[in-house]
Amino acid sequence: MWEFTGNQRPDFACLPLEGQESVWDYPRPPALVASDERVDVSIAGLNLANSCRTLRVLETAHPPTYYIPEEDVNWKALNNMVGSSFCEWKGTANYFSLLNHAELGAIAWQYRNPVASFARLDGHVSFYPGLVECSVQGQRVQAQPGTFYGGWITDRVVGPFKGEPGTSHW
Numbered sequence: 001m002w003e004f005t006g007n008q009r010p011d012f013a014c015l016p017l018e019g020q021e022s023v024w025d026y027p028r029p030p031a032l033v034a035s036d037e038r039v040d041v042s043i044a045g046l047n048l049a050n051s052c053r054t055l056r057v058l059e060t061a062h063p064p065t066y067y068i069p070e071e072d073v074n075w076k077a078l079n080n081m082v083g084s085s086f087c088e089w090k091g092t093a094n095y096f097s098l099l100n101h102a103e104l105g106a107i108a109w110q111y112r113n114p115v116a117s118f119a120r121l122d123g124h125v126s127f128y129p130g131l132v133e134c135s136v137q138g139q140r141v142q143a144q145p146g147t148f149y150g151g152w153i154t155d156r157v158v159g160p161f162k163g164e165p166g167t168s169h170w
Helices: 116-121
Strands: 031-035 039-043 046-051 054-058 065-069 078-087 091-098 108-111 124-127 133-136
Touching: 031 116, 039 065, 046 065, 046 124, 054 116, 078 108
Parallel strands: none
Antiparallel strands: 031 054, 039 046, 039 133, 054 065, 065 124, 078 091, 091 108, 108 124
């Protein structure tokens, strides 16, 4: 089993160009960083969120995940879902579906009362870019590979990324 901590970029990692970040330089445990980049989230023309005051979670081998303040989320379009999951770093997450479209499953999640080191995430929401349209600074986000992770891939980050084929041993 490989142990990656962000302290040393592995040989197979892509080298970032100027203005890019390697996800292999992100720390483990993850870091929480404020961002003033413009983030927009929508689905089929329906605005779900817009913000220039997000938080980015940066974790070794994962593209960043953007968390949007709840004041900047269109709550009239979302519905609480039953169930939760647990993250070893952040705590317990609860999920949201698109109102009147529960068949789509969870499109967003939130950590209410996260662990102390991620307390700033309380009151923030993230969205799955594979299920809704997300953009950062006007660039359409690609979803992190796999069905579990919620990372946001833009031209700013290089991988390879956790979730791609052959990465289950990371």
